[in-house]
Amino acid sequence: MSSFKSISGTFDILPEGHTTGGDSIAPSRVWQYVEATIRKVMEAYGAEEIRTPILEPTELIARGIGQLTDIVSKEMFAFERGDTNYVLRPEVTAPVMRAYQQHHLDQKGGVQRLYYIGPCFRAERPQKGRYRQFHQFGLEIIGATDARADADTIACAVDVYRALGLTDFTIRLNSLGDSESRPRYKDALIAYITPFADQLSEISRNRLQTNPMRILDTKIEKERELLKNAPLLSDFIDEESRQHHEEVKGYLTSIGLKYVDDPFLVRGLDYYSRTAFEIESDSLGAQGSLAGGGRYDLLSLELGAKQVIPAVGFAAGMERLIMALDAANLADIPAPRLDAFIVALGDAALTWTFPVAQSLRAKGFKVGYDLKGRSLKAQMREASRQNSRYVIIVGDDELASGVAEVKDMDQSSQTSVPFAQLASHLTK
């Protein structure tokens, strides 16, 4: 056996569930089921899939997400090859906006609704629910300022969770205002926090210099206490953004979606303006953020567009979703069944098996057989491991008579079936 192992913070997805570094990784069929549900919900929102490369120019991500964010300053898998700087994408919003601009998708008219499912990479300290290669699904609605687009993205994420049976989550919502609101607020926040600076953790003290609004995100109880009377962003945002925020909330209320208006919600990416939201699992604990998103009208300018391309979207972690499903016993997807497993005894029967399996498969049946020429008992064990509905048994006698023995594993019965009638027998 190889002495190589998957890199810490990454994992294999196998046909059977397994445990890696203390984390249980669901079988591939659970991933497929979740992905199929996502695609169905996305289609209900009129979204079409976009697939962008895993490799992107480092500069795109640095400019898009912001130089001072944790993602860009500490967590990028970036490297140089020749005179090009590459990064393994840490998220998909900036790549989608790049693709939108590169392919002039605006010229197709109307609003683009683009969804994705795929891997992302962040060099974070691996722990339960936090990986170095993880998977996001998301929706970006590009070309609309309408508050319904903001509400639509939130509703879409919620619909994915509901379609999978998940109900124990909380939506937190805030408005970050326009590009002028934040500098105003930042100044007020710095003025409020600076007198307590020596009581802050090292991370928050650094953030006071680099990205003070991120201090609001602290999970440290003592710091939360210090921030209790901090100025609120909602008092600093511009009138239009306030109005927009009210509209978003109104739309959510109109469909009965409950949310928490959280003036301390700031996101770890710099491209947001106005709406920002997170969906948190009520059951996952520390890594409970299932999804995050918001409006990013100014990202287009950051990436070189001549004019603002309004956009809003969300992205959600697949691993955390599957963990939440698992915790709620909603990820029990039965293993697929074979229609028939051919048990072949003797060299002639082994040879016969190959074209017969092929012709049954061509008729739409799922067919397996033993590749090792093992005993009847071992082959029967394999048939039941693969949960086959029927077992077709063929040895020298059956080849001579042209009649196979067929066991119905559900009924525990056995019938003699002429070779020419095998397919019609399997459809019974």
Ligand code: HAM
């Ligand atoms: P984000 O909050 O950085 O936002 O990531 C979205 C989700 O990805 C998180 O809520 C979490 O479920 C999952 N996630 C992030 N990092 C990890 C990790 N290391 N391991 C496991 N799961 C992780 C964005 O990426 C934005 N692009 C969202 C967005 C889309 N905004 C507008 N459109």
